[in-house]
Amino acid sequence: MSSATASRRIRSGDGQWRGPTRPYDIAKEFVIALVVVSLLSIGLAALFSSPDEKAITLREWATNAPNDFSATVAAELAGTSGTATYGAPYVDVADAGQKIGPVNLQKWAGVRIPVDSAKQFVVDPLTAVSGDGETKDALAAWTAAPTDQQQGWASAYADAIAAAPDGDPAQAEAGDYGPVPVLTASMLSAAQRGGLDGPVALGGLFYQTDYTTSVLFLADGTYLEDKAVEQHLGGGQWGMMNETGSYPGQAWLWLYSFWYQIKPFNDEENTYGANADALIWAIMMLLTLGFVFIPFIPGVRDLPRWIPVHRLVWKRYYAQQEGTRVRR
């Protein structure tokens, strides 16, 4: 290399500090930190314990909220439940799915976890547990009927239950509901006896690790949400970062949770509210990228220089520097 055409540029950053140093035992520091944190964790666990509210069973749901349970069963049969109308990834529904502008990522992902809610949540479990002739006849009548007829019966019954006092099926107006009232009553009765938790969750299998159908069915009713709202876990209650009881939850999700509390995202009547989940995801991904790449964002990366919090961190260093200057 020709010395006449080259220059040397010095950049900092290999950790070669040329200034004064002091002894620092990082191995000892780690051991002390581990002991302190272990004792703190043990102390907090002993003092405050932890929340562990039992999972809701279908038996509990059917016993404590029978009308909600029956309405959900009727909606599953009618194809009007939350799951039946959800869209991807469970069912193929035209125009379903949230959008970010014109982009419908939900629909693009496709129906990868297909769910037939009438069959998987009602007909199959009931077939597995039904013993009485009336239920068997109702199942046979349902299975033999064409789809339009099935939906006509179930929709009419779902409407009748919704119009009944307290949503009580026993007080629903008489009508042509086919086998749906029997199927609904049999489901309620089987669930109250505790006979449905297995068939719905296991789907006829012995081993199981996937509880998609159970949770989808449970979430189609209002019982789960009502219990969550009682515990301040609702989406509009900062629920994402809350925990059952008075325990700290996922406080680190505060910013994600924040968007659900404000307009236009907390109003499902407008486009932004209807697509809130997707839009908030997009906002959070942008903010996340910004967070990761702070070192390259002019203005943000300069804040620590402009707002001298660092003078607290390096108080002693700056005091020594000023002392040296004064002595000079």
Added chain:
Amino acid sequence: MTAIAPDPTVPAADPDSEQWTAKLRNRFFGTLPPEKLLPDRQPSYVTSWIYVFGVLTIAALVVIVASGIVLAFEGPQWYHVSGVGHFVNSLHLWSVELFFFFMVVHLWGKFWMAAWRGRRAMTWISGAIAFLASIGTAFTGYLVQTNFDSQWISAEARDGLNSVGIGAWFNVLNVGQMLLAHVAALPLIVGIIVVWHVLLVRHRGVVPPFGAEHLETADVEEARS
């Protein structure tokens, strides 16, 4: 033919220097010699309590992993019903809360120090990614508790994940999938990122105070003028 005797004044080339293993070793220990990997001195400005929060975060991670291994080994049929199991579950919860508290304080401290200065951008980025991966790991932990929390959080979270297409592959209602993510895949990812982050800190050193950058000289680059 007459053999030419090697010149004793010229150092013999290392016959193994082309080996991948030798190259890897030379690269690693060239970048991180033992005195950098485990230093016994630090710059004199490293005196604030804020510097302790990085090591506290790692210590909390150790407690999380230890208590998590016991929980995963014994299973929900143990920690839902036994007193000891519930205590270990509580230990896991509180070490997670401490972990995030320490990590957030550490992050804010590093932000106000502008700790990315002096070619340390990757140190910041690796720390930020560790924070995000930890959020994902904690989230899957809530899903595999197999209690009311798990039911509600999975029912709610599926909407967010499904809305952007992720839920089609990452199914929060599938306990088996979430358990694999929580006890194996994500902790491994967090562990690797944390090791990467710590090695970067050791390699680049602790960022100097504003105005002291000139006391830290390093990579001398030849640049044509």
